[in-house]
Amino acid sequence: MRRPALYSSSNRPAKGAGDGGAQVPDEATTATAGTMEPATPSRFPRLARLAQHAARHQLYLLWSVVGLLALLLAISFSSPLRHPARKLTQEDINAAVLKTLETTVLPSPGTKAYDTIIPSVVRITGLGKDKDGKEDTEQRSVGTGVVIVDKGIILTNLHVVQNAQIIKVTFADGLESTASITGVQPENDLAVLQAHKIPDDLIAATMRSTADLAPGDQVMAVGYPFGIGPSASQGVISGLKRNFRSPEGKQMMSNLIQFDAAANPGNSGGPLVTMDGEVVGIVTAIFNPNQQRTFVGIGFAVPIENAASAAGMPPF
Template sequence: QPAVVSVHVVHRERVLYRYRDSLMEQLFRGSGFGPRYYSGLRDRVTGGSGFLIDGSGTVLTNAHVIGQGNVVRVEVSLPDGRVFEAHAAHRDEALDLAVVQIEAPDLPVAPLSKSGDILVGEWAIAIGNPFDLGPTVSIGVISAIDRDFPERQGEYFYRDMIQTDAAINPGNSGGPLVNTLGEVVGINSFIYTGGEYSLGSIGIGFAIPVEAARRFLDEIRTHGRVRKPWHGIADLQDLTPRQAEYLELDSTDGAVVGGVTMDSPADRSGLGRGDLILSVNGEAVTSASEAWSLLQGLRVDQECEFEVVRRGKRQTLKFQVVERPVGPGWN
């Protein structure tokens, strides 16, 4: 628990304010122009959790805890009361992981599990800062593993997730899920709440497995940044019943390629508009959304194999994922 931190992020955003000056209201009253507004800046503070993974001050958390847009300050609070301003953030939007750096002596470290072997039913402990109350511990079990979500959860696709009934609430995101040895097995990320008006835990929470975090950290240590993968598939669509009948298929499973960027890895493999993707690296595709989920999990230099249907015939296409080129117009 000493290595688990609270993360507070200050976002500066542009907002519209309504004129409150009585003279302005009198001038524009009855003019037909309605209320008058002016533009201004406002700071908005969001929070979450994280944990120290080494003595040099590296804090691992969720990308959605850091957020996007104009981040002006990130503060990291330790359980011992020390507060530090963090810097040098790296984010992987595909994995929903991020790291920030603090500079401080005598930092505790949360050890990462060296084995990915976790069992359904074993004890699980969630640690974090729910509702900004401060360091909080809850206990439960591993309810399931390898949970895939073909539909977006917020802004992210999640795959191979760990499910737990340990209480996870808003503010727990980015905190560790640990085993009884105190080793981190997952990064708490999101929950099911039972309805859009409910905010608290109902015993169905999900954590990113520590193996994904290791890949993310290795990428930063090796390349000094997160390389953005690029395959070149620009558009995917669901297969309609009419298209399935035309292709003489028994179901509407799959994703129809709507566009491929010229001279991309997918283009060079022969993948083209109108091809039907049935599987990606051996995992069946049931919809365009699930195909995007699988594609988003691809890493730079990874080999990718597609099973496709083209003009009624099945084919296997292969390519290697590369780093996204820099410049406008790349998909």
């Protein structure tokens, strides 16, 4: 009788001789097949495919949720979508300006005027000479001047310098220089000086026409009253085209600007300026009915048009 093979690779059971064709499982073959190939996947292929499909479905769902969350987060941080831009109205602008004015401290008009004119204001001292012709340190006069050309051309009053043998000017930065008279206009008590030495950054004042001045306009007088200064006093224009006769009665002046900003001896020759710091006149006299040389509320200035013509400058 023929023996069956112990390690057959066949999956079919062998037919036994004389068994009438009955099929008997081959234990060796079954064992060998079980050793080489797992039974579970081959027995449940549909369940395996369902498990893989479910896993892929869960992964797709997870990434979909992540993408949706990212989109919602982007939308929440997008300002145009959260707060659509609103067109500014005139009311918004007015409110912003009002808020700025309420919270910001602005310089006063007087401060602006002073800061503008002060670089051009000079102190003028008139000195004499002793018997030997040497400089006498005693002051003969003190007054004020204003630079009208940055080459060192200065306007002042004639009575400030006419009796001085030596004229000294002190600029705003402290520089001192001697000066000489280059022109006079006695009818308006004006003198033009040329400084012999000037600062590198000398600034000339801006002159303005008096054509549109009116009583009530604010003005400021800047100078060295009694040699103290620079000092500033603020007031208004009290009148125009005034006449004034000197205390000695020797001179009659006309077409003067009357103002009430405080002025005293030493202010003579200084600028009378608007709140823009522009020169409209040269302070020349104060009304002095009690002969005390103190201010009683009335001062006079020569219009800048007259003063400019004394320096050979064309009128406005």
